[in-house]
Amino acid sequence: MTALPAALDAELSALLGAEGWRTDEAARAAHGGDDSRRHALPDGVALPRDRAQVAAIVRACRPHHVPVVARGAGTGTAAGAVPFAGGVVVSFARMDRILAISPGDRCAVVEPGVPNAALQQALQPHGLFWAPDPSSAEHCTVGGNLACNAGGPRAVKYGATRDNVLGLVAVTGTGELIRCGGPWTQDATGYDLTHLIVGSEGTLALIVEATLRLLPRPVAQAGLRVFYRDAAAAAAAVARLMAQPQVPAMLEFMDRSAIALLRRNGSDVPEAGAMLLVEADGDHDILPLALQALAEAAQGEGLLDLDVAMDGAARDRLWAARRALSPALRGIAPGKINEDVxxxxxxxxxLVAAAEALSAQHALPIVVFGHAGNGNLHVNIMYHPEDAAESARAQAALEGLFAQVIALGGTLSGEHGIGVAKRDWMARAFDAPTLAAMRAVKAALDPDGILNPGKVLPPL
Known part of the structure; x- marks a missing residue:
């Protein structure tokens, strides 16, 4: 039974029809969680077909102070799409059109419900691609990528989502449409609302259209797999690799515990204190020279071994260990806290030393791997959720991790977002004047606080 005001229920039903307005228990349950494994029931689910309907939904909810929570495919891990305050979940599943592909302008115009994978497939005949490639790329939507500023392994060379968006159309908390940016790469006109809204997790506006920056698809790739004595030697190599004129297309790190896990699961990797996976891309003439320069930069104090993979099959074998890592974690314990600090x-x-210390202190396995080129590492705290003592130790280890990251001059999230999972740490990550400025921006675009309430900013 929905808790929505009867007048609002009737207005949304008339606006969206039976297929676009759902208050049945099955629909509410299906739209109440995400990959954070947290869940809360919305009072209703709206499935608009166009931007006018999105604006009308927000205008209808505003007088009743009913929360509006935008939703993509539900692959987020920070509970950013979970409707803890009830209200209306706006699913963009039916706004999934690629409106235009302009190879001459190297841009595409899309609705938020377009799956990342579908966009990449549509761009292939044009020899183009969109850079963001999160691990959920086969399932996530462009709107979800925009909401949390998703990244992925390619971000080291091509940037995260925010670096690959040229313009937006969005609906504010007052139900007004705003337009910012456009199909150009140079703009010094007014405030940069595009990059403000990207990464705001639906708390400032609901994105209904995006103009995306596209890149030429590389014609060739090659890779290196490099093993080091310890994390310090690998980090020194990362600095050398990133100083090269040819920036690696991917630069992934695995710590000692990740390598040990792979060995236990039968992967063909030697014992080592750290491993880097390096990929270069380009054309057939330049690629061998670029790979040679990266191989030379990878060598140095603490190097144990280096493998080169030029052809497709060899690259697949090289990256097989990275792809096998996340599934292998489930063999340690069913519970996983995956933080993208x-x-x-x-x-x-x-950071690796701090993770090892926290693992020993709390008697829990902690595995570290991720995107070394930009310092975005995934720290995986493994535990058994049914064990209350282990669950408490996992939460204590998480608190210790965040404290260490801030002490090291780092930040709480590189690509997963804040949601509620890290919200209360925002007061530790930012000083009071900075948080006040963020709250002022929120109040300007969402004066009644109905857009995804309780997310990102800590309560006063």
């Missing part, structure tokens, strides 16, 4: 590259060894 960021530290300066020079502090990667300190």
């Amino acid at each position: 960021v530290v300066p590259v020079s502090r990667i060894p300190d």
Whole structure:
């Protein structure tokens, strides 16, 4: 039974029809959670077909102070799409059109419900691609990528979502449409609302259209797999690799515990204190020279071994260990807290050492891997959720991790977002004047606080 005001229920039903307005228990349950494994029931689910309907939904909810929570495919891990305050979940599943592809302008115009994978497939005949490639790329939507500023392994060279968006159309908390940016790469006109809204997790506006920056698809790729004595030697190599004119297309790190896990699961990797996976891309003429320069930069104090993979099959074998890592974690324990923290590259060894210390202190396995080129590492705290004592130790280890990241001059999230999972740490990550400025922006775009309430900003 919905708790929505009867007048609002009737208005949304008339606006959206039976297929676009759902208050049945099955629909509410299906739209109440995300990959954070947290869940709360919305009072209703709206499935608009166009931007006018999105604006009308917000205008209808505003007088009743009913929360409006935007939703993509539900692949987020920070509970950013979970409707803890009830209200209306706006699913963009029916707004899934690619409106235009303009190869001459190297841009595409899309609705938020377009799956990342579907966009990449549509761009292939044009020899183009969109850079964001999160691990959920086969399932996530462009709107979800925009909401949390998703990244992925390619971000080291091509940037995260925010770096690959040219313009937006969005609905504010007052139900007004705003337009910012456009199909151009240079703009010094007014405030940059595009990059403000990207990464705001639906708390400032609901994105209903995006103009995306596209890139030429590389014609060739090659990779390196490099093993080091310890994390410090690997971090020093990362600094050398990132100083090359040819920026790696991917630069992934695995710590000692990740390598040990792979060995236990039969992967063909030697014992080592750390591993880097490096990929270069380009054309067939330049690629061998670029790979040679990266191989030379990878060598140095603490190097144990280096493998080169030029052809497709060899690259697949090289990256098989990285792809096998996340599934292998489930063999340690069914519970996983996966935090995507960021530290300066020079502090990667300190973060790894802190994770090892927290693992020993709380008697829990902690595995570290991720995007070394920009210091965005995934710290995986493994535990058994049914064990109350282990669950408490996992939460204590998480608190210790965040404290260490801030002490190392890092930040709480590189690509997963804040949601509610890290919200209360925002007061530790930012000083009072900075948080006040963020709240002022929120109040300007969402004066009644109905857009995804309780997310990102900590309560006063």
